[in-house]
Amino acid sequence: MFGEEALLEALNSTPVVDGVPRDLWLDGPALSRWAVQHGGDGGPTEQEWLRKTRDALQRVVRGESGPEALTALVAGAHKVPHLSAEGLDWILEVEADRRPAVELVLTWAHIQKELPGRLRPCANSDCRLFLVDHSRANTARWCSMRTCGNRLKARRHHERQRQAEGRTAPPRADR
């Protein structure tokens, strides 16, 4: 299983850059590097599994599909017990090409269990990033306060000002 950071890197690999949705994982070398950093070999089959799994996880986190949609991605994977001086470990057994993708799904499942409802899309509808909310009050809404949070606050402020001045708002092009 990976850490939360790896899961967010995967989910956040389709950002909007200068108003245009981008897929950072479409570029083979970038995804290959990520896969190697996470125990894979970075080969094309592994990349294909990772992209497919990332897309499915994004849909689930956005609520566009249910978690059942992930079943096919982990089908056939299993964990076997391994005993050593350190104690009992459960080792994931799955084809090498699928390992990083399966680990991503397991990481998602772990976070769902440990931090239910805390993994969510950024509340800025122009943003395609995700966040894990660690705030005590569970009120974090933006991928980043510095970018989306401030931008939306500024937009609301402008809208309120315009309303106060009794003018109709022209369409804004500040994205």
Ligand SMILES: [Zn+2]
């Ligand atoms: Zn955002």
